[in-house]
Amino acid sequence: MELCVEAALSAIADAGLDKSDVDGLLTCNAMAQPYMYHAEAMAEYLQIFPRYCLSVGAGGGTTFSIVHHAASAIVTGMADVIVIAMADSLRSGLTRDQAMQVQASTGHPQFEQPYGPTVPAYYALIAQAHMAEFGTTPEQLAGIAVACRQHASLNPAAQMRDPITVDDVLSSRLIADPLHLLDCSLVSDGGSAIVLCSAERAADLRHSPVYLLGAGEGHNHEHISAAHNLTTSAAREAGERAYAMAGLGPSDMDFAQLYDCFTPTVLVELEDLGFCAKGEGGAFVDSGALAPGGALPVNTHGGLLSHCHPGNPGSMFALTESVWQLRHSAGDRQVADARCGLVHAQGGIMSSHTALILSREAA
Amino acid sequence: MNAPQASRIMPPDTEISRPYWDGCKQGVLRLQYCSDCDRFQFYPRILCSECGGRSLSWRSVSGRGRVASFTVVRRGISPAYPAPYVVALIDLEEGPRMMSNIIVDDSQPVAVGDTVIVGFQPWGADHVMPVFELDKVSR
Numbered sequence: 150m151e152l153c154v155e156a157a158l159s160a161i162a163d164a165g166l167d168k169s170d171v172d173g174l175l176t177c178n179a180m181a182q183p184y185m186y187h188a189e190a191m192a193e194y195l196q197i198f199p200r201y202c203l204s205v206g207a208g209g210g211t212t213f214s215i216v217h218h219a220a221s222a223i224v225t226g227m228a229d230v231i232v233i234a235m236a237d238s239l240r241s242g243l244t245r246d247q248a249m250q251v252q253a254s255t256g257h258p259q260f261e262q263p264y265g266p267t268v269p270a271y272y273a274l275i276a277q278a279h280m281a282e283f284g285t286t287p288e289q290l291a292g293i294a295v296a297c298r299q300h301a302s303l304n305p306a307a308q309m310r311d312p313i314t315v316d317d318v319l320s321s322r323l324i325a326d327p328l329h330l331l332d333c334s335l336v337s338d339g340g341s342a343i344v345l346c347s348a349e350r351a352a353d354l355r356h357s358p359v360y361l362l363g364a365g366e367g368h369n370h371e372h373i374s375a376a377h378n379l380t381t382s383a384a385r386e387a388g389e390r391a392y393a394m395a396g397l398g399p400s401d402m403d404f405a406q407l408y409d410c411f412t413p414t415v416l417v418e419l420e421d422l423g424f425c426a427k428g429e430g431g432a433f434v435d436s437g438a439l440a441p442g443g444a445l446p447v448n449t450h451g452g453l454l455s456h457c458h459p460g461n462p463g464s465m466f467a468l469t470e471s472v473w474q475l476r477h478s479a480g481d482r483q484v485a486d487a488r489c490g491l492v493h494a495q496g497g498i499m500s501s502h503t504a505l506i507l508s509r510e511a512a
Numbered sequence: 513m514n515a516p517q518a519s520r521i522m523p524p525d526t527e528i529s530r531p532y533w534d535g536c537k538q539g540v541l542r543l544q545y546c547s548d549c550d551r552f553q554f555y556p557r558i559l560c561s562e563c564g565g566r567s568l569s570w571r572s573v574s575g576r577g578r579v580a581s582f583t584v585v586r587r588g589i590s591p592a593y594p595a596p597y598v599v600a601l602i603d604l605e606e607g608p609r610m611m612s613n614i615i616v617d618d619s620q621p622v623a624v625g626d627t628v629i630v631g632f633q634p635w636g637a638d639h640v641m642p643v644f645e646l647d648k649v650s651r
């Protein structure tokens with residue numbers, strides 16, 4: 150709770166607001182310290198009294214799903230100034246086995262969990278299917294982890310900053326074939342928050358705002374055994390809806406922050422979000438596009454793979470990073486002249502997808 | 513190093529799934545069948561998820577299928593699951609897809625597209641789970 154409160158206070162101060170200006174509060178529950186009514190507990194802790202107060206749980210997809218909901222709440226007049234704050238302490242608050250088992254409980258209790266799938270195993274099923282269908286290689290998956298680490302090495306806040314090579318990934322321990330340890334994201338403590346309000350309200354705040362130009366969701370299944378397609382996800386619909394709302398397309402994006410709980414997630418998202426054709430994700434990685442200075446820098450903060458992964462709040466860091474990139478205040482890792490970026494997250498096992506398009510320009 | 517079966521994850525008992533588990537105890541894989549649209553479905557539901565019909569009955573199926581995807585879990589979910597073990601998605605001949613284990617020894621590599629056949633494994637004191645083996649004839 151303290152981590153979440155600190156994050157909220159930082160965001161409110163950064164916006165030049167006072168906590169009494171906040172009339173909307175959106176949070177997600179923490180695994181390490183769960184509350185029955187998390188958002189209410191948080192409002193009480195801060196002694197703020199919002200008219201819109203909700204705790205949302207959509208796994209890793211929570212962050213951007215919340216932004217989508219918050220934007221709708223502002224448009225429909227449910228709130229004017231919304232703080233979105235999330236934090237969890239998977240590293241210090243849970244044992245590694247506890248963290249693993251909490252997350253593996255996403256499986257179907259009758260028809261999946263008894264067979265002992267771990268979280269990496271679920272994503273390994275996607276990787277294996279992509280390899281069989283399109284000839285994608287473990288080296289190409291490893292290339293995603295390498296690119297994220299290149300970005301992280303430029304970010305003083307990243308948890309893992311030492312450069313790695315494709316060989317390092319492939320010689321790390323196999324966790325669930327074909328995924329190696331370095332294909333898997335981190336286990337971290339962390340918290341982050343943003344302030345969302347209308348463009349009019351933002352005009353007299355401290356910083357020039359970053360605009361939300363488009364948002365879209367796609368939902369296809371909960372359980373991986375019920376997915377209609379293992380290698381194409383509802384990120385496709387999420388992306389199409391977000392691009393349509395923004396009136397922009399994949400080629401307009403100067404960077405992308407893609408959900409990277411495991412390397413194959415990024416591979417499928419690159420294709421589904423239109424950055425390359427279906428099946429060509431591996432070749433796109435080989436081209437060097439994802440790295441700093443590449444055609445499409447991906448996860449410029451280092452992502453869940455190298456920056457940090459505190460569970461459901463993980464994508465909040467992709468969001469705050471995008472704000473810094475679009476304010477041109479990202480330091481050594483600044484994407485030159487960044488105007489637009491896409492952020493994406495998914496929850497469950499490639500189940501619920503949200504894509505947002507952010508820009509430093511109002512339209 | 514055989515871990516005690518009792519601490520494996522047990523599927524919770526539900527009324528709608530009981531014919532499935534009863535079938536497993538008898539060594540038969542049964543799925544729900546919709547006679548309105550001539551289609552099998554898995555997992556069991558109160559309606560046919562395709563046509564919305566309620567004309568569902570339980571029918572035995574061949575127990576044969578193909579590997580849609582698989583992974584070798586190298587770090588087990590708990591001590592009751594000694595690694596390595598194979599978790600796979602199986603496309604049954606009759607259409608539906610299900611998750612299961614493929615029981616192999618280390619010398620048997622699994623590949624997407626392999627033909628598999630169902631077997632039944634005791635799971636704790638009074639439960640039986642369907643698992644699969646590679647169909648040696650087709651290899």
Ligand SMILES: [Zn+2]
Nearest residue numbers: 546549560563
């Ligand atoms: Zn039907």
